[in-house]
Amino acid sequence: MKTLKLGTRGSPLALAQAHMVRDALVAAHDVAVEIVVVVTTGDRVQDRPLAEIGGKALWTKELDAALLDQRIDLAVHSMKDVETRLADGIVIAAMLPRADVRDRLIGAASLEALPEGARLGTSSPRRAAQLLGERPDIVIVPLRGNVATRLAKIAAGEADATLLAAAGLDRLGIAEGVALPLSTVLPAPAQGAVGMTCREGDDAVAALLAAIDDVPTHSAVLLERRFLAALAADCHSSVAAYAQIEGGRVVFRAEILLPDGSERQGGAFDRSAEDAAAEVDALAAYLLGAASPELRGLFGGQ
Known part of the structure; x- marks a missing residue:
């Protein structure tokens, strides 16, 4: 088979993840893989929150275009940065085993150790809302860039x-x-997961990727993305979700928040894997129903 062209963003983290995928493919198939760096709008624009200039598509649209133009054969993504609705002709083909889903606090030993009025740097609506909910005194300041x-x-x-x-x-x-x-x-939906996309109908590449697909991770992330879709959430939405799959059962936790953290509607379920998709939809409907008009109004179609 020809050399596989693997598309990725050029940040140190994106390249580290691309090398993880390349190594997995080479180990599974002894295939040649070339890493192709694609510069995205999200990489170029660093002075504004993504929600102000186009959201998650700024991380993915150039990679999608490279796939559709056949400049690359697959693309590697941090799955939490992938839009809920994929571009036409693009499919999620596989995911590596999920890593630690938690967030780490940098700059203090704990939330309680932050001084009164501390400046917390983030451009994530979810992180801002969660931290303000715990510490209403802190001040959120925009912070973007690679790690x-x-x-x-x-x-x-x-x-x-x-x-x-x-x-x-x-x-x-x-x-x-x-x-x-x-x-x-609680983490962002799909946090900690590295996924691979390819062209719809490219059975040869899909078959190669299937061999390195971690099914529990893939299934969990699809449920979390389903939750986003059921909410009609967008890049402005403060949403957290985490699915754990073990022994044919799914433990799912999720929450939606006002941007200032003053309202936090959360819920959870433990169901069989067969029933999980319907339960995700029901949980989304329940949280929207329990939410105030202000919080409910932040989600599409409400």
Whole structure:
């Protein structure tokens, strides 16, 4: 078979994840894989929150275009950055085993240790809402950039602390920070998962990727993405969801929040895998029904 062209963003974390996928493919098939760096709008624009300029598509549209133009054969993504509705002609083909889903606090030993009025740097609506819910006194300041850039901004005093995904830090070999409990900071849907997309109908590439697909991760992430779809959530929405699959059962936890953290509607279920999809839809409907008109109005179609 021809050399596989694997598309990725060019950040250190994206490249680390691309090498993980390449290594897995080579081990499974002894196939040649070339890593192709694709610069995305999200990489180029660093001075504004993504929600202001187009949302998650800014991480994916150039990679999607490269796939559809056959410049690459597959693309590697942090699944939490992939839009809920995929571009026409693009499919999610596989996922690597999921890493630590928690967020790590950088800049303080705990949330309680943050001083009164501390500046928390983040451009994530979810993280901002969750932290404000725990500490209404903190001040949220915008903070974007790759992991190294954000760590440097904290060291330079642009903010007192920030939250970063434990999975990304681990993949970069960075031990800094304190993992926050899921009871306090539930992760973004699909956090910690690395996924691969390919062209719809490209059976040869899909077959290669199927051999490295981690089915429990893939199934869990699809449920979390289903929850986003059931809410009609967008990049402005403060949403958290986490599915764990074991022994044919799914334990699912989720919450929706007002941007200032003043309202937090959460729920959970433990069901058989066969019933999980319907339960996800029901949980989304329940949380929207329990929400105030202000919170419910932040989701599409409400």
